[in-house]
Amino acid sequence: MSGARYDREKIEAKWQRAWARARLFEARAKPGTKKWFSTVPYPYMSGYQHLGFGIAFLRAEFQSRYRRMAGYNVLHPQAFHCTGLPISGAARRVAQGDRLQLDILRKMGVRERDLKKFADPLHWIEVFPPATIEDLKALGAAVDWRRSFITTDLNPPYDAFVKWQFRRLREGGYVRIGKHPVIWCPLDLAPIQDHDRLEGEGETPAEFTLLKFPIGDKALVAATIRPETVFGQTNLWVDPEVSYVEARVGTETWILNESAVAKLREQGRSVEEVGRVKGSELLRSEVIAPGINKVIPILPAKFIDQARGTGIVTSVPSDAPDDYVALRELQRDDATMARYGLDAARVRAISPLPIIRTPGFGPLPGVEIVERLGIQNSSEREALTRAKEEVYRSGFYGGVMNENCGPFAGMRVEVAKDEVKRQLHENGQADVLWEPSGEVICRCTTRAIVKIVEDQWFLAYGDPEWKARTHRALDGITLYPEAVRKQFHHTIDWLNDWPCTHHKGLGTKLPWDDHWVIESLSDSTVYMAYYTIAHALQGGTLRSQVPWAQRLDDEFFDYVFRGIGDAQAIAKRVRTTKATVEGLRREFEYWYPLDLRHTGKDLVQNHMTFCVFNHVALFPESQWPKGLGVVGYVALGGRKMSKSRGNVWYLRDAMKAFGADLVRIGLAYAGDGLDDPSFDTDFVESIQGRLQDWHRFATSRARTRTKTLPIDRWFMSAINRAIQCSSKSRRKSSRRSRRTSRKRFGRGGRGGGSCPRRPTRRQSQRRSTSPRRPPSDTSAPRSTTRGRS
RNA sequence: GCGGCGGUAGCCAAGCUUGGCCAAAGGCGUCAGAUUCAGGGUCUGAUCUCGCAGGAGUUCCCAGGUUCAAAUCCUGGCCGCCGCACCA
Numbered sequence: 053m054s055g056a057r058y059d060r061e062k063i064e065a066k067w068q069r070a071w072a073r074a075r076l077f078e079a080r081a082k083p084g085t086k087k088w089f090s091t092v093p094y095p096y097m098s099g100y101q102h103l104g105f106g107i108a109f110l111r112a113e114f115q116s117r118y119r120r121m122a123g124y125n126v127l128h129p130q131a132f133h134c135t136g137l138p139i140s141g142a143a144r145r146v147a148q149g150d151r152l153q154l155d156i157l158r159k160m161g162v163r164e165r166d167l168k169k170f171a172d173p174l175h176w177i178e179v180f181p182p183a184t185i186e187d188l189k190a191l192g193a194a195v196d197w198r199r200s201f202i203t204t205d206l207n208p209p210y211d212a213f214v215k216w217q218f219r220r221l222r223e224g225g226y227v228r229i230g231k232h233p234v235i236w237c238p239l240d241l242a243p244i245q246d247h248d249r250l251e252g253e254g255e256t257p258a259e260f261t262l263l264k265f266p267i268g269d270k271a272l273v274a275a276t277i278r279p280e281t282v283f284g285q286t287n288l289w290v291d292p293e294v295s296y297v298e299a300r301v302g303t304e305t306w307i308l309n310e311s312a313v314a315k316l317r318e319q320g321r322s323v324e325e326v327g328r329v330k331g332s333e334l335l336r337s338e339v340i341a342p343g344i345n346k347v348i349p350i351l352p353a354k355f356i357d358q359a360r361g362t363g364i365v366t367s368v369p370s371d372a373p374d375d376y377v378a379l380r381e382l383q384r385d386d387a388t389m390a391r392y393g394l395d396a397a398r399v400r401a402i403s404p405l406p407i408i409r410t411p412g413f414g415p416l417p418g419v420e421i422v423e424r425l426g427i428q429n430s431s432e433r434e435a436l437t438r439a440k441e442e443v444y445r446s447g448f449y450g451g452v453m454n455e456n457c458g459p460f461a462g463m464r465v466e467v468a469k470d471e472v473k474r475q476l477h478e479n480g481q482a483d484v485l486w487e488p489s490g491e492v493i494c495r496c497t498t499r500a501i502v503k504i505v506e507d508q509w510f511l512a513y514g515d516p517e518w519k520a521r522t523h524r525a526l527d528g529i530t531l532y533p534e535a536v537r538k539q540f541h542h543t544i545d546w547l548n549d550w551p552c553t554h555h556k557g558l559g560t561k562l563p564w565d566d567h568w569v570i571e572s573l574s575d576s577t578v579y580m581a582y583y584t585i586a587h588a589l590q591g592g593t594l595r596s597q598v599p600w601a602q603r604l605d606d607e608f609f610d611y612v613f614r615g616i617g618d619a620q621a622i623a624k625r626v627r628t629t630k631a632t633v634e635g636l637r638r639e640f641e642y643w644y645p646l647d648l649r650h651t652g653k654d655l656v657q658n659h660m661t662f663c664v665f666n667h668v669a670l671f672p673e674s675q676w677p678k679g680l681g682v683v684g685y686v687a688l689g690g691r692k693m694s695k696s697r698g699n700v701w702y703l704r705d706a707m708k709a710f711g712a713d714l715v716r717i718g719l720a721y722a723g724d725g726l727d728d729p730s731f732d733t734d735f736v737e738s739i740q741g742r743l744q745d746w747h748r749f750a751t752s753r754a755r756t757r758t759k760t761l762p763i764d765r766w767f768m769s770a771i772n773r774a775i776q777c778s779s780k781s782r783r784k785s786s787r788r789s790r791r792t793s794r795k796r797f798g799r800g801g802r803g804g805g806s807c808p809r810r811p812t813r814r815q816s817q818r819r820s821t822s823p824r825r826p827p828s829d830t831s832a833p834r835s836t837t838r839g840r841s
Numbered sequence: 842g843c844g845g846c847g848g849u850a851g852c853c854a855a856g857c858u859u860g861g862c863c864a865a866a867g868g869c870g871u872c873a874g875a876u877u878c879a880g881g882g883u884c885u886g887a888u889c890u891c892g893c894a895g896g897a898g899u900u901c902c903c904a905g906g907u908u909c910a911a912a913u914c915c916u917g918g919c920c921g922c923c924g925c926a927c928c929a
Contacts, residue, residue, distance in 0.1 A: 449842035551927045
């Protein structure tokens with residue numbers, strides 16, 4: 053009576069096996085036929101993949117399956133990314149016994165006794181790519197697995213491909229060398245990335261202006277990020293207890309603290325210590341303030357952070373809460389003034405000078421905020437930091453220089469900052485010091501500084517001519533959703549030269565300078581080209597063992613990707629056949645360009661745009677990508693999924709709970725466009741029941757019934773209607789309606805004009821040509837007539 | 842601040858490009874009914890307000906505007922989300 057029990061695992065496995073046996077997804081070039089080539093960038097192999105990757109993957113996979121059914125010859129490959137720092141960093145943390153890292157592995161289900169194996173980066177690479185393949189296969193992925201591979205020099209042909217790419221980029225003038233500031237640990241003698249930081253994730257190098265305050269034939273040097281406030285300087289702060297260094301810098305003698313000397317040296321300056329002077333000895337002197345060329349007094353202060361800047365601070369009480377509070381404190385402190393022999397009357401005469409009109413504030417924001425927050429003294433660090441941030445932000449973005457600022461009066465602060473800085477430099481009154489934008493502590497507990505690396509290699513995305521051609525390439529690209537186009541164009545304009553090499557991590561060595569490793573976003577910009585020939589190069593393994601593929605050189609890739617050179621000679625050199633080499637050329641020509649790449653929206657600002665840039669640099673216009681798609685971050689139960697927040701749902705776990713079909717439909721239904729999609733478990737559960745119901749409907753009596761009943765024609769009609777709707781929606785590239793209509797199974801979606809629409813409520817009387825649920829029994833053709841009033 | 846996206850009935854969410862067939866799809870939830878129905882599941886109906894129905898009223902963040910006609914176009918506001926890099 054009732055049909056076979058719906059055993060999803062059995063059914064899913066059965067069909068997955070059948071697809072594999074039929075080699076359904078193994079792609080072969082068939083010149084002259086229509087093709088479809090889509091990819092999802094290879095995910096990073098630092099763990100199991102979660103629903104976030106699943107949704108991006110499925111966005112592309114739905115398309116490729118659809119195209120296949122529509123008669124296209126489809127290539128949909130999938131590889132795995134191992135380049136960069138996370139794997140090596142995580143492995144090192146495991147080696148160090150880092151609890152957090154070990155817990156992450158435990159949560160992924162790694163057994164206790166296997167944990168220590170993850171101290172070796174190679175172990176990660178052995179475990180996670182195959183695990184990801186397993187997950188994707190279980191998800192029913194329609195992928196040509198013969199073309200899978202891993203990145204880095206562990207896989208020689210891909211390594212050779214990246215090297216080819218970089219040499220050609222360099223020849224084209226797209227790679228440049230230059231100076232570059234990095235956050236640096238002075239103890240480890242290495243740049244420290246976010247993952248290596250105890251504190252200060254996200255902080256980047258920031259340029260401070262060094263202001264020189266002449267005193268005799270020397271100069272005290274103070275650091276500031278607000279050079280435009282020089283017009284409000286009233287005094288200079290030094291710490292009386294600190295022993296400052298007198299140092300030769302070029303032809304000048306600077307007074308600054310020890311740590312500043314060390315920092316300047318790391319920043320490529322030659323600094324020679326020639327003497328010492330105690331802070332207290334500097335008091336009572338006067339200096340000439342740069343920019344305004346006025347004489348101001350040197351006063352004692354204890355609030356100065358000696359690790360930041362130079363240990364000397366210029367005082368702008370009008371706009372700097374710290375300065376105002378310290379000044380007020382000193383003015384009330386007769387003892388201190390007496391101790392250092394300061395002229396109390398003179399000190400008391402100092403008052404803030406208004407220089408910036410700041411929205412939301414009166415003429416003296418530094419004073420105002422202190423009073424508003426009720427800050428009493430300079431030991432209230434937290435409140436002062438907040439005050440500083442607020443004043444700085446409103447001043448910088450909204451402020452305008454006032455009449456006390458000479459030639460800069462009326463200028464927006466944002467603009468004046470650079471102008472004032474430029475003039476100070478021209479007058480020889482300023483220099484540059486780099487500091488982390490906020491405090492950064494290395495895992496070794498050392499406070500980080502900024503180092504200027506002299507021979508950093510860049511991809512020259514700042515190049516205007518390259519930008520112009522990239523804009524043009526984007527004009528020819530179909531975007532899903534179209535709404536991201538503005539953002540893409542803006543990114544193209546906004547991108548600057550990108551440092552494309554690192555000292556650490558896994559990857560491909562820079563071919564002409566092998567102490568550098570190519571950085572992970574940069575080694576994967578045109579990866580799709582490699583897929584077109586990967587089946588031959590990989591020989592069925594992620595790390596290629598194919599003998600001749602270990603010997604690939606630039607000429608090989610030039611021939612395959614650009615049609616330059618002689619196939620015979622290349623074949624001879626790498627020791628394969630001419631036919632093989634020519635065949636790969638044909639594969640590339642057939643499959644390229646890429647029809648669709650789908651990615652999370654976070655990659656718009658870098659990786660996807662890089663992809664367009666690099667295609668422009670390396671390939672002719674006819675081979676530029678044709679479609680890019682973007683999807684948001686999957687939320688689970690309304691909360692964004694992220695490892696750090698602990699609410700990740702790995703694909704394998706989701707599949708354990710629901711099985712492939714339901715996970716697929718859940719992700720399909722989750723939402724589109726730039727909004728964050730949401731995996732709705734309530735919905736999935738209700739679909740589960742419906743799926744079982746359909747299955748029962750389709751299988752009950754399947755073995756015994758021989759007659760064709762009206763219900764069969766109804767069923768065909770329902771299916772055809774679904775197909776029709778899907779196709780229409782597909783053509784409109786409205787992915788969502790296609791998927792929901794699949795679920796509705798014959799109920800009309802909205803979307804395409806003549807799709808059968810759902811009757812409105814008013815019409816519902818005569819509805820029912822297509823019940824959205826199967827009749828509960830095959831003998832019930834009444835459901836086809838029901839309502840035919 | 843710069844750049845981007847968005848605000849639709851209890852919730853999620855289509856529609857907005859190409860204005861009318863939109864009281865506005867679908868899902869979830871809720872309510873009622875059905876099922877030899879324990880629960881659950883499944884099925885049917887209802888679910889902005891009033892009305893037994895025809896119908897009427899008031900809606901698509903707010904305020905204006907264009908139009909015979911606006912959820913959809915224009916202007917101005919309010920609110921929310923995301924990115925701002927050398928990192929996957």
